[in-house]
Amino acid sequence: MPQPSPLLEVKGLHKSFPGVLALKGVSLHLGEGEVLALIGENGAGKSTLMKILAGVQPADSGDYFVDAEPVNFHNVRDAMNKGIALIHQELNLAGNLDVASNIFLGREPQKNGFIQEAVLKQEAIKYLKRVGLDISVDTITGSLPIGKQQLVEIAKALSSDARVLIMDEPTSSLSQKETETLFEVVKGLREEGISVIYISHRLGEVKELADRVTVFRDGENAGDLGKDEINHDAMVRLMVGRDLTEFYDRKIHSPGEMVLRTQSIVSPAFPEHSVSIEVRSGEIVGIAGLVGAGRTELLQTIFGITPALGGLMEVEGKAFAPNSPAEAIKSGLALAPEDRKQHGLVLPMTVRENASLPSLKNDQKNGMLDFEAEKKIAELAVEKMQIKTPSIEQIARFLSGGNQQKIVLGKWLAMNPKLLILDEPTRGIDIGAKREIYHLMEKLAGEGMAILFVSSEMEEVLGMADRAYVMHEGRVSGELSREELSEEAIMKLATGVEKAA
């Protein structure tokens, strides 16, 4: 597609982090009034590129042009001066300030250091209108639902004369209705000549909104799709680099004995709802839903981190009511948490110390550490999980996300759990490690382990789950068998449209 000189263009960008080569020479261009969707699996490098485009972090090398002129952003303000604004996945608004103050935060109209409240409000009203938001500018921002906060964030970007809006998974926590509103706003902005780079995992949305799709895979360009080439299969093929069935490689096992059963358990985060689920041995069960639907909270209640307020749980038929992770572990559960840096690992400690941490109790002699046993656990984990590390004495912080996740899995496998719980098992992991983790899940299920996983990545749920629960606002809104699993079915349940009886 020939373009007159594009509004924004990058060529051959490289970026590396400790232990990871995040971008390996990627390119991208964006025309005026164009909505470009950027897609790719977790860890493909999308968010890294967005941060570079918006001046959050510099690239290691490569060229960046705005209006065909080379630019070199040192911070977000530089990018904003060129009209490029990032709408964060986690919104960057001051929740305690009113809407008008948030829109002009750091750019308040002032006279001799005093804020001109009247001007501020008048201007704010103008921008709220542009994003179709019908609220008072005095509203405290934190009291707004998330979808409206996002529109405030867009208004804020427009108020700084943004020409390019970068939206990082803007719909990941929005309801169906909020999503529709957002789409209307984006389409309206496109009419005004504003360009949008749109990152999403939801291929259905991409199809609806995008003029063009750029696909990343593992830090590289995997291909582009023009408006009429955009379809589900083409996008997936570019994202994973092969056909889906081959990538996930699932065999279906007949499920065995019941391992975990929850009966109307209530997690403290959603005291008004209860959840009942079951996982059998040899079964891989997914939990899908929007961000904030209560999936992680459910896992935390099952694992004893936030003990249940009510309801019953059973593990292998025995009553189970853990008040701490220690108790859940004793009953044969293991959790690889979503935030592996904060919850999964002790980053400043070595691979050995991390891998052996839960097992120390089992190998101790009168409380003394058994260094030999520890070494064995760590070496076994490195071998089984194929952790790429110079030695077991390497500090966990210096390893890549994929290898860190493998340490987390390795430390649990040493405990031989009956139920392995995985919260976003492949977030921030490169595609190679991802495949290995899928293989491992498949293998463990084949050996009879029960696996329960939460994922925001549609393809992951579709590819890996034998059965999936979909959550919406703290409760299970539906259960889908492997045959019933589809993006549409999940989205319907996830956004609160009930399953047809």
Add this chain to the structure above:
Amino acid sequence: MKKNVFGIFALLLVIFVITALINPKFLNAYNMQNLIKWSSLYGVMSIGVALVVITGGIDLSLGSVVGLVAVVLAFLLKVQGLDPWLCIGLTLGMSLLIGLVHGLLITKAKIQPFVVTLCGLLIYRSLGRWITDNQSLGPVPLEGDDGYKNLEEIQGLDYIFSGKIPIGESFNLPTPFLFLVVLGVAAAIFLRKTIWGRYLYALGNNEDGARYSGINTDKMKIVAYVLCSLLAGFAGLLFAFELDSVQPAQTGEFYELYAIAAAVLGGCSLRGGEGSILGVIIAAAVIRLIYNSINMIGISTHLEFGILGMVILLGVIGDEFLKKKMNQRQLAKT
């Protein structure tokens, strides 16, 4: 870790050698005995605070616990005339209880360690003054003072806690040094060789991560505070026998700051998860040595705190610098 201890040890040597060169009297037996004795007393109380700092906590009440234990011990021995060994048991029991209360308030009531132990600092100090009506008194009778029962046993205890073991012709090794060695080795083994020590480091680095791995982090934190207060109490015993008279308002005052300074200078991070017992003990000795050197060299004693502050600050800056270097080297490897 090893490099860390090396740095602080080098600092000790440098100050030692410089002082000896400027004033040879520094090396005489009497001064050396004193230096070893006071370093040992500081060392014992710093071990406890190090355990708490490794969990990412802090104990500001340490000096008041030292003072309270010393006061109560003297009070029980002289005024109550209780069996001396019972007095030791009671005072140590009291410090253990104090630590337990700290631990429970911090883990169960979720009050910040700074606040809990700051209140402790005020409460224990005032308690000691109230019990004794703010009168100074000693655990061991001075000449002409005969208000004591169990005189023989008290003198026996005095020899144990504040005795001197002759080595060679003119040198006497103060017994607190032996206590320091025993407690230091025990603490080092606890931290490095037992699962509980590993748990303390793990939770100090990442409390959530440790809890998610099945560690009872609350229990381990309580253990750290109990050990800290217990060691402060033990240091209180040593100080009580060392001093002719215990001053309810002053004994142990500011010691928490010396102990925390020793922990930081010895390689502990107040963020938790780092530090070694050997480093902390050497750092405690450095702090005493600086005092002694200021006297020996003839610098105005008004500058004591200033010099101490500068040395600690420079030490910590140097430590951060070293750490950064090491991190970069690690990174380069991967």
